[in-house]
Amino acid sequence: MTQPVPMTELWRGTILESLHLGHAVICDDSGLIVHAWGDPDVTIYPRSSCKMVQALPLLTSGAADKYGLNSEHLALACASHDGAAIHTDRVRAWLSQLDLDEDAFRCGPQEPANIPARDGLIRAGVSPCQIHNNCSGKHTGFLTLCSHMGAGPEYVEVNHPVQQAGLAAFEDTTGQSSPGFGIDGCSAPNFATTVHGLARAMAYFASAADRSDRQSAAAARLTQAMMQHPDLVAGEGRACTELMRAMGGHAAIKTGAEGVYVAIIPEKRLGVALKIADGTTRAAECAIAAILTGLGVLEADHPATRKFMNAPVLSRRGLLAGEIKPTTELMQAFTSA
Template identity: 35%
Template sequence: MLKRQPLVVEVLRGPAVESVHNVMVAVVNELGQLLHGWGNPSFGTFPRSSIKMLQALPLVESGAADKFGLDDKMIALACASHRGEKEHLTVLSQWAEKVGITESQLMCGPHLPYNESAAHELIRRNQKPTPFCNNCAGKHAGLITTCLHLGEDPHGYETYEHVAQKRLRNVFTETMKVDHSKVPHGVDGCGIPTYSVPLQAIAAGMSVFVNSKAPAHRVRACQRITKAVVGNPFYIAGSDDFATAVIEKTHGRAIIKGGAEGVFAGFLPDKKMAFAVKAADGAGRAAQLATAQILLQLGGMTVEEAKSLSKFTMPVINNWKGEPVGKLRIAKDQ
């Protein structure tokens, strides 16, 4: 099923439509072949944090995770956009101690925790955020850990020419079937390169996690990463997060990961399908609702599960007193 029209997300205030978001979707099979699409599956965009599970592949495939005895929580954090909660920071500290990493080696930069309570606690204590508070800290720890295991100098690991980034480009090229040495690139929020590729290519990249015909070493790595994420969904994001909630509620039948500027990607292990979602205007609220709709349509989430996650799947708009004054919905005839 391919539709030229995107999924349309309407934002209502009272009975009237106040805003409209257009969302493009690509759904592929285990070989990365397009099955379904809404809008333009060839739309070029940056996947941002939606492909962190792909970025964790070298950590496992190289043997670094085994050498340093990283547990599943640490592997999940390597794939995470964590919310800076106490448990996240504790596991990051344990990881750094295992490997011999100092926090100052992480080039992701500090920001306040995404979790509001954790941010307020930091402010109450008159403490400044550190690199571990950055939602991408696990990814950066994974890059450094892999370098150390392979005997490489991790200094400058965040730069385009460093061997760590060349290794990631090779992984992306293999899984997305697009030569990442020839595509436009920019700098992600955490400081490492990010690459503009067709939406379908992002979905194809994620299909490696359901592709039993991939090389044996990659299948093993994908299975280990998937097991870590499904077993520890809190560490892929955190409290009050859509990705964590979906993985928990579906018991891993749907695995999703969001990225900045209205991107989601994920896969359905039982259905042998993967997908990528992009809101044309970068609206995360629209991408989230469209992702919920896709999960329902593909059978990755039941109606009952969606209802239990109504905060995310049937979002309302409240005024400052907490009173509902509007809602988001998928436009009819989608």
């Protein structure tokens, strides 16, 4: 098996302090690999990077149109939000449309990552609830599909019709049979695939507008919703939100836990997937920014880009202490092209 390759490095002074290795694939709309780093056939859990795939049955089933879901709902279905009011207010309203409350969720409570929201709960003496869970938008999508199907309430069980519909969409878009699943942080099953399979799924989304079938139309709607509402997909200061804004509708990107990142690039009909071997988010953010700049859809000197790639490492007093940047090995694919 091909080993992971150096992708992101952190320098402090003149010393390479940390080195992050990983795997990545750029895939075209035919499913072929345009470029790969490391092992494209390594099996991974996509974690939250595949939420747009999990949301496909919400649209293809007719549930989204039945309940009048708009682009904000669809962006939230793909989101790993930070629990700010713009997220939780919309999730509550969506649940109300279904005549449900947070007790219907099976995702579990989570403290908001958004500092004002977190501090507001503390001042009010209120504990976080399941609506604050970063996956509550995805789970509201699950509940919408569940209501449409008339299926039972335990929608996170792997044999539940909601999860089986998600598995069918996952295997169809990745072009691979999943070898199994793990339980994600939000308690839903997360089906495994290869880095190539995940990139192939993103290329499916990137080229969806070229096709007229129901699932492709759903993929195109979800991609547009993500690009239209980057603030709902993640949150202020988050890489997904800031980099999508910086790209101005040229790509949709999504993080996943344990160092996974994906990109959908419709204008180039390309999909990208990467996995940092040690699971470090900072390394995945730098690597996806580097690949996006290499592909010409993100400006290397944009202020948002500089927060994640070729980014200064500062001391607590604001002194320049180092830099986090992509490795030469990662960027060679673009400099030699």
